[in-house]
Amino acid sequence: MTQESFVDFQNVWLAYNDELLAQNHFAVEDINLQVKQGEFIAIVGPSGCGKSTFMKLTTGLKMPSKGRILVDGQPVTGPLKISGMAFQASSLLPWRTTLDNVLLPLEIVEPYRSNFKQKREEYAERARKLLNTVGLGGYEDKFPWQLSGGMQQRASICRALIHEPKMLLLDEPFGALDAFTREELWCILRDLWTEQKFNVILVTHDLRESVFLA
Ligand SMILES: Nc1ncnc2c1ncn2[C@@H]1O[C@H](COP(=O)(O)OP(=O)(O)O)[C@@H](O)[C@H]1O
Ligand SMILES: [Mg+2]
Known part of the structure; x- marks a missing residue:
């Protein structure tokens, strides 16, 4: 079997609306990018260069003005x-x-969704396990405002992973955290990925972060 790309951008351009398109004003231009199954990549660049736009295109929240995007072999036609x-x-x-x-x-x-009511206990057990792996065991019943910034961020990574996605998109997830907490979360993310090998696309403007993780 040939190793197919998991994410495949072919000559992708995006203008945010018709007016901008008419002015040839593109947020991103001619992206060509292939990501392999299970790969962990980082996208690095200054503010405004199109990183978040790239994420919106990858998840199908935005459709390209030109070009083609395939994820897991399927053309992206709407939110994934x-x-x-x-x-x-x-x-x-x-x-x-x-x-x-x-x-x-x-x-x-x-x-x-359809069987959430019947399976709630099973799902809650899965959530507890995941929270445990990121060091949030014992905090299940706390509200977000009772958690530190780093703990909230860990919880949001658990929320992103609970449905066992094939792909995890992280848009500067550690940007607002202090250096100690940030590096602790790097290791947690690395360990989760080592275990589950989902695709990760990490957007960051922190070069050390990209080098450490991707
Ligand atoms: N909703 C929008 N409508 C119009 N232009 C946008 C919109 N969102 C982003 N842009 C423009 O697209 C470009 C890339 O933005 P963005 O992807 O948010 O950059 P980054 O995430 O790298 O900071 C910028 O020039 C920005 O002004
Ligand atoms: Mg952004």
Whole structure:
């Protein structure tokens, strides 16, 4: 079997709207990129260079103005279910406990959604295990505002992984953290990836981070 690309960008351009397109004003131009199954890559660049735009294209939140994007052999035509995302702000819902925040994707994404009520205990067990691996055992019933920034970020990585996505997209997830916490999370992420080998695309402007992880 030939090793096919897991993410395949072919001459991808994006203008954010028709007006910008008419002015030939593109947010990203002619991206050609192939990522192999299970690969961990980092995208590095200054603010405004198109990193987040690249992420939106990869998950199908934006369609390219020109070119083609394949993920897992399929053309991307809309938001992907096989990916999990985490951002600079942890974006946990303040009225939900850590456990309920982590369970959220299973309440939304099929096939989990249909049997969420019957399987809630099983899913909660999975969430507890995941929280344990990132050092959040014992914090399941705390609310986001009762956690430190680093803990919130760990919880949001668990939320991104709970539905066992084939691809994890991280958009500057450690940017707002202090250096000690950041490096601790690097190791946690490395260990999770070593164990599960999901594809990771990490956006960062921290060169050390990209060198360490990718
Ligand atoms: N919703 C949008 N509408 C119009 N232009 C946008 C939008 N989002 C981003 N852009 C533009 O696209 C370019 C790339 O932005 P972005 O992908 O957010 O960069 P980065 O994540 O690398 O900081 C910038 O010039 C930005 O102004
Ligand atoms: Mg960005």
